[in-house]
Amino acid sequence: MANELLHLKFDHVFDSDLINEIDKIGVIRTFSKNDIIIDINQPLQYIPLLLSGHIKILREDSDGNELLIYFLEAGETCTMSLTCCMGTSKSKIRAVAEMDSSLIMIPVQNMQSWFHNNEGWRNFILESYQTRFDEMLEAIDNLAFMKMDERLYKYLINKVKLHTSKTIIAKHQDIAEDLHTSRVVISRLLKQFENEKKIKLSRNKIEVL
Known part of the structure; x- marks a missing residue:
């Protein structure tokens, strides 16, 4: 093998x-x-x-x-x-x-x-x-040089490419730790992305649109 x-x-x-x-x-x-x-x-x-x-x-x-x-x-x-x-x-x-x-x-x-x-x-x-x-x-x-919203969106796109799937299984806390910020900031920005129709949120799951 x-x-x-x-x-x-x-x-x-x-x-x-x-x-x-x-x-x-x-x-x-x-x-x-x-x-x-x-x-x-x-x-x-x-x-x-x-x-x-x-x-x-x-x-x-x-x-x-x-x-x-x-x-x-x-x-x-x-x-x-x-x-x-x-x-x-x-x-x-x-x-x-x-x-x-x-x-x-x-x-x-x-x-x-x-x-x-x-x-x-x-x-x-x-x-x-x-x-x-x-x-x-x-x-x-x-x-x-990048603001946190830009870093977060780039992170999500990299995850999509890495896993060849538009659905990302991750907790907000885990993303916050990867990006060296707080869970509150990540949750707020993810909600902003959802309002902008960039993603769809559900429990521990993010669908990149």
Whole structure:
């Protein structure tokens, strides 16, 4: 099963020998929705490759408030965890399963040797860094330049794209935590969107129109 998913998600990136090696040495882990996959200050000895599902990457301030940085989809890896592993430091992010997800965990030493010896792996890592860097810049721009209503609507649209569904299952409090604001603000803005015919609200459910 893991080998099939590896070929399905990474065949266009890795050669068959590397996929078979990943399948051989990798450790399969499955997580349910809202499970913490990697936590802040956790020592990292493995690199995750996402086989199925979605993961959200969060930062935390000194008061314990979380801020959504970016989402990971199947076929991707978390470059923040890569950076921590390369520097043998502890995780600076929290990775949470957005939905039921499966990953294959690769020992750090393999990741480092492949970077020097396998062009496909090296290109994958470098492209992942670029993608995540661009997303972090976008997150900074959102915080610095966009009003909360714009950030919220963009968040909803990203959720629609991520889940390929116009119906979003989420509590207002969960959205508030992702966007680092209060539930009252989110509820008010969602009601405003509903009045503007942009969304339709029901209990723990948002339909983007």
